[in-house]
Structure formats: C-alpha cells, structure tokens
Amino acid sequence: MFNREEKLPAIRLAVIQYAIAAIMVVLVLGLWRLQVVGGQNYHALAEANRIRKVPILAPRGKLFDRDNRLIVDNYPSVSCFLVREQGHDIASDLPLISRGLHMSVDQIDAILKRYRTAPKYQPLPLKQDITPDEVEFIEAHKDELPELETIQEQRRLYPKDGFAAHLIGYVGEVSEEMLNDPHYAVYEPGDVVGRSGVEASYDAVLRGDDGSQDVVVDSHGREVGKLGTEPAKPGQSLRLTIDLDIQRAAENALGDRNGAVIAIDPHTGEVLALVSRPWFDPNAFAVRISRDDWNKYVTDPEDPLMDKAIQAQLAPGSTFKIIMSLAGLEEGVAQDMNVHCAGGVNLFGTYQRCWVHGGHGAVNINKAIYQSCDVFFYTLAARLGIDKIAFWAHKVGLGFKTGIDLPDEVSGTMPSAEWKMKNFHQKWYPGEVTSVGIGQGAVAATPVQMVRAIAGIASGGALKRPHVIFPDEIPADYRQSILDNFPGSGDVNFPIAPADWEMITDSMAEVTLPIGTDPSAHLEGIDFAGKTGSAQTMSNALAAKMGHAHSVKDNAWFVGFAPRDNPEIVVAALWENGEEGPWVAPIVRDVLKAYFDKKVRLGEPRPQIAGIPRLLTPTAASEPANP
Amino acid sequence: MVILASAICSLGVLQIFSATHDTAWAGAWWKQVVWILAGFIAMWFATLIDYDTLLGQIPILYSLSVATLIGTFAFGMTAFHSRRWIGTTSLHLQVSEFVKLVIVLLVARYMTELKTEQLELPDLLKLGGLVGLPMALVMLQPDLGTALTYLPILAAGVFVAGLRWQYAVAILVIVALVMPVGYFFVLKDYQKARLVSFLDANQDPKGSGYQVIQSKIAVGSGALWGRGVTKGTQTQGRFLPVPHKDFIFSAFAEEHGFVGVIVVLGLYFLLLMQIVQNAQTAPDRAGMYICMGIATVLLFHVLVNVGMVVGRMPVTGIPLPLMSYGGSNILAAFLMLGLVNNVRLRRFVN
Numbered sequence: 001m002f003n004r005e006e007k008l009p010a011i012r013l014a015v016i017q018y019a020i021a022a023i024m025v026v027l028v029l030g031l032w033r034l035q036v037v038g039g040q041n042y043h044a045l046a047e048a049n050r051i052r053k054v055p056i057l058a059p060r061g062k063l064f065d066r067d068n069r070l071i072v073d074n075y076p077s078v079s080c081f082l083v084r085e086q087g088h089d090i091a092s093d094l095p096l097i098s099r100g101l102h103m104s105v106d107q108i109d110a111i112l113k114r115y116r117t118a119p120k121y122q123p124l125p126l127k128q129d130i131t132p133d134e135v136e137f138i139e140a141h142k143d144e145l146p147e148l149e150t151i152q153e154q155r156r157l158y159p160k161d162g163f164a165a166h167l168i169g170y171v172g173e174v175s176e177e178m179l180n181d182p183h184y185a186v187y188e189p190g191d192v193v194g195r196s197g198v199e200a201s202y203d204a205v206l207r208g209d210d211g212s213q214d215v216v217v218d219s220h221g222r223e224v225g226k227l228g229t230e231p232a233k234p235g236q237s238l239r240l241t242i243d244l245d246i247q248r249a250a251e252n253a254l255g256d257r258n259g260a261v262i263a264i265d266p267h268t269g270e271v272l273a274l275v276s277r278p279w280f281d282p283n284a285f286a287v288r289i290s291r292d293d294w295n296k297y298v299t300d301p302e303d304p305l306m307d308k309a310i311q312a313q314l315a316p317g318s319t320f321k322i323i324m325s326l327a328g329l330e331e332g333v334a335q336d337m338n339v340h341c342a343g344g345v346n347l348f349g350t351y352q353r354c355w356v357h358g359g360h361g362a363v364n365i366n367k368a369i370y371q372s373c374d375v376f377f378y379t380l381a382a383r384l385g386i387d388k389i390a391f392w393a394h395k396v397g398l399g400f401k402t403g404i405d406l407p408d409e410v411s412g413t414m415p416s417a418e419w420k421m422k423n424f425h426q427k428w429y430p431g432e433v434t435s436v437g438i439g440q441g442a443v444a445a446t447p448v449q450m451v452r453a454i455a456g457i458a459s460g461g462a463l464k465r466p467h468v469i470f471p472d473e474i475p476a477d478y479r480q481s482i483l484d485n486f487p488g489s490g491d492v493n494f495p496i497a498p499a500d501w502e503m504i505t506d507s508m509a510e511v512t513l514p515i516g517t518d519p520s521a522h523l524e525g526i527d528f529a530g531k532t533g534s535a536q537t538m539s540n541a542l543a544a545k546m547g548h549a550h551s552v553k554d555n556a557w558f559v560g561f562a563p564r565d566n567p568e569i570v571v572a573a574l575w576e577n578g579e580e581g582p583w584v585a586p587i588v589r590d591v592l593k594a595y596f597d598k599k600v601r602l603g604e605p606r607p608q609i610a611g612i613p614r615l616l617t618p619t620a621a622s623e624p625a626n627p
Numbered sequence: 628m629v630i631l632a633s634a635i636c637s638l639g640v641l642q643i644f645s646a647t648h649d650t651a652w653a654g655a656w657w658k659q660v661v662w663i664l665a666g667f668i669a670m671w672f673a674t675l676i677d678y679d680t681l682l683g684q685i686p687i688l689y690s691l692s693v694a695t696l697i698g699t700f701a702f703g704m705t706a707f708h709s710r711r712w713i714g715t716t717s718l719h720l721q722v723s724e725f726v727k728l729v730i731v732l733l734v735a736r737y738m739t740e741l742k743t744e745q746l747e748l749p750d751l752l753k754l755g756g757l758v759g760l761p762m763a764l765v766m767l768q769p770d771l772g773t774a775l776t777y778l779p780i781l782a783a784g785v786f787v788a789g790l791r792w793q794y795a796v797a798i799l800v801i802v803a804l805v806m807p808v809g810y811f812f813v814l815k816d817y818q819k820a821r822l823v824s825f826l827d828a829n830q831d832p833k834g835s836g837y838q839v840i841q842s843k844i845a846v847g848s849g850a851l852w853g854r855g856v857t858k859g860t861q862t863q864g865r866f867l868p869v870p871h872k873d874f875i876f877s878a879f880a881e882e883h884g885f886v887g888v889i890v891v892l893g894l895y896f897l898l899l900m901q902i903v904q905n906a907q908t909a910p911d912r913a914g915m916y917i918c919m920g921i922a923t924v925l926l927f928h929v930l931v932n933v934g935m936v937v938g939r940m941p942v943t944g945i946p947l948p949l950m951s952y953g954g955s956n957i958l959a960a961f962l963m964l965g966l967v968n969n970v971r972l973r974r975f976v977n
Binding site: 019 | 847934
C-alpha cells in the first residue's frame with residue numbers, strides 16, 4: 001500500500017536535530033542563569049518564603065500602689081488581623097467574615113480602605129479583643145479564610161469609673177506623628193504605647209521588649225514548624241507613690257465636681273493622690289477606641305482627658321496670699337504692718353474693694369491670713385512691688401513646671417516687670433500689682449504648683465519635686481532620663497526664718513480651727529492648717545460691665561496640710577466654677593481624714609498637736625471662702 | 628531507548644515520592660510505578676502491530692477520536708472546571724493525550740499518500756482541517772495546552788514534507804492576524820491572566836503570576852547542587868503548585884540543582900536524538916513521519932514545560948513526558964515510544 005523505497009531529504013531531519021539541540025541549549029542556559037547565577041538570590045527568597053517572624057508581644061508591667069496593691073492589671077486577649085497577601089478573593093469573603101466577627105461589611109471595607117496603601121503582607125488590625133466564639137470561628141474557617149490571623153496579647157485592665165485615670169493614663173496604638181519622632185524609634189506601626197499619664201512617662205520601663213518566633217509556614221500561611229524563639233522580656237511592674245486609701249478618699253470627696261485634688265508627702269514630694277474631673281474611662285482606649293467615643297472625649301467642652309492637677313492653670317486667688325505673706329515676712333515688711341480695713345482702699349488712684357464690704361477693721365498679718373483680708377494684701381503688694389513678689393513666687397516654683405513625672409505639665413504664669421516686657425513689650429504699670437497681691441491678674445497656677453509651694457513653705461523652705469513613681473525602683477539609666485524629660489524647678493532649699501513660717505502656718509491653722517462647729521471636727525486632735533481661695537474667672541470690673549456679675553462662677557481653691565508642725569501630707573483642691581456650691585475645704589479635710597484614719601488603723605501614734613495657736617477664732621473657718 | 632525512558636521515569640518516581648511523601652498524595656509514587664509498568668505493556672503492544680496496519684485503520688481511529696472527544700465534552704467528568712477526563716473516579720484517562728497518537732499517524736499517512744514533492748495549498752488546507760477539528764474540540768474542553776501540542780505534529784510533518792516559502796509566510800501572517808482575535812474572543816479569563824502574568828509575573832504576585840514566581844524561586848534556590856531529596860523548602864512547603872505534576876521539573880530542579888537538571892535534559896536529548904535517528908533509518912516515509920511527529924511533540928512538551936517552570940513560557944498545564952504524575956501522560960508517552968520502536972524494528976524489512 002505504501003511505497004517503502006521513497007525517502008525524504010536527510011537535510012530536513014538534520015535541521016530538526018539541530019533545532020532540538022538548540023532548544024536544549026536555550027533551556028540549559030536559562031537554567032544556568034536561574035540556578036547558578038541567581039542561586040544566592042533565589043535561596044534568600046526561598047528562605048523568606050518559608051520563615052515568618054511572628055512577634056511575641058511583651059506584657060506591659062503592672063501598676064501597684066505604694067502598699068503593693070494592684071491597680072492596673074493585664075488580661076489575655078486575642079486580636080484578629082487580616083493579611084491580604086494570604087487571601088484569594090477577599091471581597092467575596094467579606095460577608096462570611098462579617099458574620100463571623102460580628103462586624104458590618106462597611107466596617108471591614110473602611111479598614112481595608114484606610115490601609116489601602118499599606119504593603120499587602122502587612123497584617124491589618126481587623127478586630128481587637130475578640131470573643132472566644134469569634135476565635136473559634138477563625139479556627140474553623142482556616143481553609144476558607146486563610147487571610148485571617150489571630151495574635152495573643154496582653155491587654156490593659158484599668159480600674160472602673162475613671163479611678164485615678166489621669167494619673168495612670170492610657171495606652172493606645174502608636175500614632176503617625178510619634179513614629180516620625182526619633183524618641184519613639186523602637187516602635188513599629190500598630191504597637192501599643194502609653195499615651196498619657198504614667199503609661200506615657202514610664203512607657204520605656206513598662207513596655208518590655210517584644211520577642212519573636214521564627215515560624216516555618218507553607219504557601220497557605222499554615223504553620224508547619226517552629227525555628228528559633230527569642231522570648232519576650234516582660235515590662236517592669238511599677239509601684240506608684242499613690243496610696244489607694246487616700247486616692248479613694250480624694251475620688252469620693254471630689255465626686256462629680258469639675259476640678260482636681262492632689263495630695264503629696266512634703267518630705268519627699270511623693271504624690272499620695274491625684275484626681276481630676278471630669279473623668280474618662282481608660283479601658284475605652286485599651287481596646288481600639290471607637291471614633292464616636294474619641295469624638296465624645298475631644299469635643300467635650302469640659303475636656304475629660306485633661307489632667308487638671310497638672311494642666312489647669314488658673315488664678316490661685318486667696319491661696320496666693322500665703323506666698324504674699326512669705327514674701328512680706330521674708331522681706332521684713334509684713335511683720336509690723338498694720339492696716340485698717342474699711343472695706344476698701346485707695347491705691348494707685350483707684351479704689352480697691354475688700355471682699356468684706358464692711359471691712360475687717362484693724363488687720364495684722366495673722367488676721368489677714370485667717371480672715372483673708374484683701375485690703376491688707378493690696379497694701380502689702382503695693383509696698384513690696386511686683387519684682388519682690390515675683391522673686392518669692394518664683395522661689396516656691398510659680399511660673400515654672402514642678403517637674404512632676406507626668407506628661408504635658410504646664411508652667412502657669414507668674415507676672416513680673418521682665419515677664420511683661422518680654423511677652424507684651426510693655427512697661428509694668430505699678431497699679432497692676434494690687435490684683436497680683438490677691439492672686440488675681442495675670443497670676444496663674446496649677447494645683448500641683450500650689451501643693452508643692454505650700455508644702456515647701458509648711459516644711460520651712462524645703463521644696464520637693466512631686467513624683468508618682470519611687471525613683472530608686474526604676475533602672476538607674478532611666479532615672480536620669482525622667483529628670484531630663486520632665487524638667488522643672490525640682491528640689492529647692494531656701495531656709496525660711498522659723499518665726500516667719502510659724503506665723504504663716506499658725507495663721508493657716510486658725511483658718512481651720514472652728515472646733516465643734518464644722519464637719520472638720522472629725523479631724524479633732526489633728527492640726528489642720530489651710531487656706532481658702534476663690535478666683536474670679538474674669539475681673540469684677542469686666543463682669544460688672546457685662547452686667548452679669550452673679551452669673552459668672554469663680555474657681556474655688558483650698559490648700560491644706562496636717563499636722564501644722566512637720567506636716568506629713570499636703571493637699572490642694574480645685575473646684576472649677578464651684579464658688580456658689582459648698583466649700584472646697586471639706587474635700588481636703590476628707591483626704592486628710594483618710595490619711596490619719598489609716599495611720600490610726602495601722603496603730604501608729606496619732607501625731608501630737610504642736611502647740612495652741614496664739615489666737616483662737618472660731619468664726620474663721622466657718623466663714624465662706626473669700627470671693 | 629527503553630533504558631533512557633526508564634531512567635527518566637525513575638527520576639520522575641523519585642521526585643513524585645519526594646514532593647508528596649507527607650501530603651495527601653503520599654501514595655502517588657506507587658501508582659506512578661504501576662502506570663509505568665502498564666506503559667511498558669502498552670509499548671509492547673504498540674510495537675507488535677505493524678504500523679502499516681495502524682496507518683490503514685486511520686479513518687476508523689480518527690472518527691473514533693472525534694466521537695470520543697465529543698462524548699467527553701458532553702458527559703466527561705468535570706475536574707478543575709474543565710472536562711478532560713473520561714472514566715471513573717479511581718481511573719480516569721485524558722482522551723486528548725491519546726488523540727495525539729492518532730494525529731501523529733494521521734499526519735504520517737496523509738503525507739505519505741501525497742504524490743507531489745511539495746505540499747500544495749489544497750492539501751495543506753485539507754490536512755489543517757483534519758487536525759483542526761480535534762484541536763478545536765480539545766480547546767473547547769477547555770484545554771488549550773494539550774490542543775496546542777497537536778500543532779507541532781502538523782508543523783513537523785509539513786516541514787519535512789516541504790512547503791513553499793510563500794505558503795509559510797502566508798501561514799505566519801494568518802497566525803499573526805488570528806492571535807489578537809483569539810485573545811479577545813477565544814481565550815477564557817484565566818487563560819488571558821496566565822498570558823499577562825507570563826509577560827509580567829510581578830504584576831500580580833499572588834494571582835496568576837504566583838505559580839511562575841514560586842517556580843522560579845524553587846528552581847533558582849536549587850543552585851548548582853540542589854537542596855537534596857525531600858529537602859526542597861519550596862516543594863515541601865507547598866509553595867510550588869502541583870509539584871508532582873506540571874511543576875515536577877521545578878521540584879526536581881530545587882532538590883537536585885543544576886547538575887540534576889543537566890542530567891535530566893541530557894536524557895531527554897539522547898532520547899529525542901534516538902527517535903530522530905530512527906526516523907533516518909526508517910524503512911519508508913510513513914515511518915519517518917511517525918518518528919518525526921513523535922520527536923516534535925515530545926520536544927514541544929519538554930520545551931513548554933521546562934520553559935514554563937523557568938518563567939520563559941506561559942503556564943499552560945502541559946506535563947513533562949515520562950516524569951509528571953499521571954496515567955494518561957505515562958501511557959501516551961510509552962505508546963509513542965512503542966510506535967517509534969515499531970518503526971525501528973521494521974527498518975530491515977524489504
């Protein structure tokens with residue numbers, strides 16, 4: 001059927017032979033380039049392919065009170081991340097993810113959109129602190145939803161109802177600005193960092209060091225083995241100088257009133273209690289704070305996130321008269337000064353009124369303090385002049401940060417001629433000094449400044465840097481960085497003549513010695529010295545001009561300490577817009593009471609009364625605060 | 628030739644074992660051994676029957692092939708969204724693989740029956756139509772890769788038969804015109820994506836380009852000496868897609884390195900050279916066409932498969948003959964070798 005003799009040109013077969021050889025050579029060359037020339041590169045790629053570094057998050061250090069009672073704890077929590085690189089068709093997985101994680105598709109879309117530009121391998125935080133049900137869902141759908149990953153972490157558990165919230169602060173995800181700041185170089189996006197309070201100022205100690213585990217994975221991201229582990233170094237737990245009992249008393253005493261309370265040990269500067277109102281819930285930040293919650297906090301005109309103990313700079317009002325007395329006595333002017341208060345005095349061409357319109361009559365320094373006579377201090381201020389007042393006010397730290405180890409302290413204002421020239425390029429007008437004399441005008445101080453100043457005066461001129469962490473319990477290298485990061489007037493010593501501080505403290509004790517007539521009778525047997533203050537939020541003249549003098553509430557202050565001699569605790573309380581309410585003094589009294597009740601409970605001897613004040617004026621403490 | 632084939636098969640079995648030893652496919656190497664034994668039997672049968680007899684039965688075989696392809700298309704099992712197999716779940720055969728043999732014989736017979744020294748246009752069109760019909764059916768399955776393997780058989784036949792250069796140019800022009808049309812109207816989306824990813828694998832590293840990138844990493848990381856049997860991280864970590872089937876060469880290259888690759892390609896080269904040599908010594912034109920058709924189709928397989936795993940060819944799903952796991956692949960390859968043997972044994976006839 002076929003002709004077997006016929007042959008075809010051999011040349012064509014030879015061509016095909018050569019073609020086969022050529023193709024083989026091309027393939028070999030391709031493989032040579034890939035394997036021999038590029039071997040190193042591809043080897044690295046293959047290694048990266050199979051090893052994934054999984055971070056082991058270091059648990060943050062816990063926070064205890066000074067008696068080692070737990071305040072801030074951690075709890076284990078699972079967060080869910082989405083790794084787009086590992087998914088096949090994420091858009092079509094969304095309904096399932098949405099059902100399993102109890103999030104709306106819109107929510108997930110928003111997250112995907114927010115991280116649109118992030119690299120595909122970067123895990124996107126989908127939902128934090130997920131429930132066991134949701135963990136189970138992710139485990140059960142490992143094959144359908146390979147893009148979902150979970151990570152175990154320790155989450156902050158803060159006290160409820162904003163207890164010590166401003167002092168402790170809160171943690172949150174590191175922000176974009178922080179990442180650009182070399183100070184925060186150790187952080188990666190998504191890391192948790194202290195954002196305020198102790199959490200922020202001691203972040204480097206509390207943080208610890210994250211470890212990592214090299215995990216061998218297959219192409220589906222499934223773990224097939226483990227390599228080396230670098231364990232996490234847990235953060236150091238810290239003991240706060242806070243005393244839970246005193247803190248609780250201060251929280252309760254301030255209640256829902258806007259303001260702040262701060263209590264310190266004048267010997268050391270240790271902060272025993274620090275409260276600010278209104279409060280916020282740090283737990284809301286521990287899990288990613290919702291936009292609504294955040295907006296609520298930042299748009300609230302009362303600013304709950306503000307720590308008023310260190311950030312509210314307000315006119316100290318009559319509490320400033322203690323500093324005026326110090327200046328007057330130390331300058332040798334006030335001792336023999338006698339003023340007749342007829343309800344006002346004409347100075348620098350204007351008539352300045354005392355808060356007691358009927359006048360105090362004959363007033364010396366002692367009466368001026370316990371009666372808070374404005375006329376006396378107008379006159380004293382006029383005699384001293386602004387620069388002498390500023391000199392002594394600066395000595396006790398007004399106009400400077402105290403250097404407390406909490407973030408964002410403000411410095412307040414202590415006016416002087418130099419200050420006015422520098423800030424307003426105007427000469428100081430001598431008539432301005434009278435309002436400074438009663439703690440008004442440009443004078444502005446924070447509660448922490450006042451508590452440090454009063455503590456310093458009460459202990460004879462030894463001012464301490466207030467602090468909330470025991471310095472010798474943190475690593476030595478970090479101790480110095482705390483001092484560097486929180487500059488302020490710190491520890492200052494200027495011996496006050498004993499007669500002078502005795503005069504001041506005795507007079508302050510008389511303010512609070514209405515034994516039997518006042519709730520402060522609970523402090524019977526304890527020398528409780530203090531000074532009221534109330535500061536106008538705008539000047540009387542301006543208020544009168546605007547025609548609503550009575551609708552403008554003043555800020556009420558009280559600074560107090562006990563015992564009068566060798567004081568153990570100094571408290572400053574601020575009640576914003578609180579002038580028309582009850583006194584602020586009971587707040588301070590409650591805090592002091594908690595302190596001494598605790599001492600009694602612990603069986604320590606009740607401190608002795610140093611001596612009977614020279615004047616007993618039962619009416620002194622029952623009179624209302626100086627308007 | 629049998630020794631060469633056995634050597635390639637053994638390396639294939641070794642690699643299948645290595646790539647699947649701790650996966651759901653763990654028993655695959657054993658099945659492959661069974662297929663290879665079956666392949667030797669098939670080869671023996673293909674050698675027994677005189678190829679002249681086979682050529683005589685071409686009309687029947689061809690009709691049967693087309694009918695089966697239509698049948699497969701209508702009733703075949705759907706695996707990976709395409710209908711390529713026929714049979715039960717435990718034993719399925721890819722019909723299109725065997726149609727290749729029929730095409731080889733068809734081209735051989737057609738060319739032998741031509742009286743002229745050079746191929747004339749009507750003959751060319753007629754042959755093109757004969758090959759085009761099963762090709763179109765396979766494409767519809769859709770299995771573009773296998774369909775394309777029919778073309779080199781035709782091309783080799785035409786080349787050896789001799790073609791006027793005007794026709795050759797005309798064919799090239801027509802192909803150039805048809806290609807864009809085909810891209811937009813014939814190719815499925817996944818096929819287009821494969822082509823795009825071939826042109827730029829990094830464009831979508833987790834999508835279509837993924838296989839190519841992972842394959843290149845596997846091959847590249849094998850370096851000169853390879854990472855050792857069962858030590859290839861790309862293969863063992865399942866980064867490589869189907870490392871015992873289409874991407875077996877990547878797995879082999881990763882674990883045995885450039886040296887191992889040279890050995891395998893050397894074996895293929897010797898095998899192909901032997902087939903071509905058989906073409907030269909063939910007793911008649913038909914035998915020569917058969918050998919050349921088989922040589923080119925095997926070469927095409929090796930070129931496209933190896934080209935694919937090193938990122939020089941688009942991903943088409945063409946297995947590496949004799950090495951890749953799969954009964955149809957093994958049986959078809961051995962049947963082809965059987966045909967070559969058939970021609971070889973009859974070289975002293977007359």
